[in-house]
Amino acid sequence: MNRVITVGLDGSRESLDAAAWAAREAVRRGLTLQLLHATDGPRSRTGLPELDVSADRLTGALSRAVVGLSYAHPALELHARHITGPPVPALVEAATEAEELILGSRGFSGFAAFMVGSVALGVASRAERPVVLVRAGELPEDAHEPDAEEASSRTTPYRPVVLGLDLTQPSDDLLSYAFGAAASRNAPLEVVHAWTLPPLSTYIPAITVTADTTDLETDTRQALTATLQPWQRKFPDTPVTEHLVYGHAGHTLLKASLGASLVVIGRRLPGARLGRVAHSVIRHVACPAVVVPHV
Known part of the structure; x- marks a missing residue:
């Protein structure tokens, strides 16, 4: 078939x-x-x-x-x-x-x-x-980088594919789709993971990200790199950039998508509805967005 x-x-x-x-x-x-x-x-x-x-x-x-x-x-x-x-x-x-x-x-x-x-x-x-x-x-040219004169073009390289990745749910289906989409376009893949302090921090007034959070950030960065390494070996010709950003995932993905050809986000199976981040991306990103269901 x-x-x-x-x-x-x-x-x-x-x-x-x-x-x-x-x-x-x-x-x-x-x-x-x-x-x-x-x-x-x-x-x-x-x-x-x-x-x-x-x-x-x-x-x-x-x-x-x-x-x-x-x-x-x-x-x-x-x-x-x-x-x-x-x-x-x-x-x-x-x-x-x-x-x-x-x-x-x-x-x-x-x-x-x-x-x-x-x-x-x-x-x-x-x-x-x-x-x-x-x-x-x-339009076809919307997926491509502008030419040397900053004009729209259909023949220039594709803009990056952006993947929003939740490290608590790093599904193979989601990663496979994102890497495959980038590879089919000969485009770079930008992987975005937004992190915040643990929920207890919401009760602490005027908290800021300081050196006290360095260990948490370092652990998160290492987890992101470890999650992506097997896929980078499967797709050695696809350039990958890791973005570990402190803040809310929806806002972070919207910013990352401004120069993208495609935004990839996930949805849990079975039966899970679209979450707040997915709703934000679907409603507001200017480029095509794909929702990948995964277990």
Whole structure:
């Protein structure tokens, strides 16, 4: 069976931009792309104009996306599929058969079907495969470094991949995805771990990071290095930078993502919902973000 990347398509601007991103991802990795449209309504004509016009518009959007992507990427193996059912469970089920599922999102202020807080958030919090959320307006050059004149370019090297790593949950699935994403782009990997003082410190007024915390910081840095070493041996051509930052993980990841091509974060299985850090990243980072479920 061919390895597949699946993208949810609803005809909106953000889902079309996500499909374009997914096509580039599929070409780079040599995978098949599947365009998937899930709807609650019947596929057959109902005789009700208000329903049939909407169905025709979505069918037309799916067909136009197939034609446009086939023209842009002649070597891409591309399939289109329509399924009936509520979008969230349908997309969660579709994700089980894919390498990853890509969805479009307008972010915090969006009001379309795939906005964060609706279908995209529901799928990202339930899927058992990686879910990539792509902002509306994402362009190919956004993933690349600017050229010598600081102009946008599609031919310059990729921007770094950023991994948010919790050292209490250093999953192999999460690390494998992040290193693989960086390697497929020939991009550096920046691993970010945010640390704070133990909870008892919240009861101590005006506490600051001093030499008293040196041992804790040193132990944390050593743990980060030890966690990454086996993966650096597996991916010797991928430059890795470790960022150990004192502060809250959400804010730290948002800063690290400003010049990134992709941000990778994890979600615990089974059954764990998206945490506060994941919500912050999904809502606010400007680059595509992927949620990798892991045990």
